[in-house]
Amino acid sequence: MNTEAPVGSIARAQCVLSALARQPLGASLTEIMAQTEFTKTTTHRVLASLQEVNYAYQDPDTRKYHLGSALAALSRIANRSDLAALAKRSMTRIAQASGDTVFLSAPEGAVSICVRRELGAFPIRTLTLDAGNRVPLGVGASGQALYAVTPKAKRMAAAQANVAWMAEYNYTPDSAEALAEDFQTRGYALNPSIPVPGMSAVALPIQTSSGRLCAAIGIGAINERMTKTRIEDELIPLLREEVTLLSKKFSVLEQEGLF
Incomplete structure (x- = not known):
């Protein structure tokens, strides 16, 4: 099911965060796209927004994305x-x-x-x-x-x-x-x-x-x-x-x- 069209920005962020939570060793852009069924553009945009507020970060070596420190503090x-x-x-x-x-x-x-x-x-x-x-x-x-x-x-x-x-x-x-x-x-x-x-x-x-x-x-x-x-x-x-x-x-x- 493609959920992208009816889903608002906050809900899209939640989908990406949930995808990251299911991957404790980090998730690639392709893996996040597969789990959320979002387009590459949408996934990039959501990840960029999450990184701006430290809810997610990208490992420069593996290029995989992880949950960020600010989210851990909120938790x-x-x-x-x-x-x-x-x-x-x-x-x-x-x-x-x-x-x-x-x-x-x-x-x-x-x-x-x-x-x-x-x-x-x-x-x-x-x-x-x-x-x-x-x-x-x-x-x-x-x-x-x-x-x-x-x-x-x-x-x-x-x-x-x-x-x-x-x-x-x-x-x-x-x-x-x-x-x-x-x-x-x-x-x-x-x-x-x-x-x-x-x-x-x-x-x-x-x-x-x-x-x-x-x-x-x-x-x-x-x-x-x-x-x-x-x-x-x-x-x-x-x-x-x-x-x-x-x-x-x-x-x-x-x-x-x-x-």
Whole structure:
């Protein structure tokens, strides 16, 4: 079927991008034409437009076309948006029940990215992170939770790459490892007023049934509200209940190829 005539420019671009996505080692102009059924002129024009915005690029050696870095960045943003939307109800329930600030962070290489923040009703709020903020993996309670369940070799490599950046938050690779060991003992991440004095937080990682690390969810509050009794009798059970629900939700979507 020749789809060229009724298809608009955005849809033509989508057809070419889909063709590239099916060819992880790159696709030649002829291969893209065969998959899209576009003419050579149309295919050239669409590829030129995609290259202008870094959604595609051409290998100068093989002359094959590949998906570009800007598209990968958009994909990561879309994934974080999905995480934030999927976790919204859980975070709202935790914030309403605890009265404190709830954070959701996602891992990206050596970085922990806050993808959503939900405020509770308690008047003194913990605003150490907001959506979009990036910190080194291992920093903050949610970052510590992500770090602790990342394979040791991978997380230590991340910490070594972030030595100077971590120091800005009063962390070191050694302290990150110590906190990872503390996570294994406690069963949850505890950030004891690092790097903000007077504020503490706890967090748990969220993983699918296959073991994929999706995010970490945490609660932050002033130290007076973060007693050991309250943490273990109230806050951690709240987090565990919602982590269980989110893990099941993410697992189903992963199995269906939607996440």
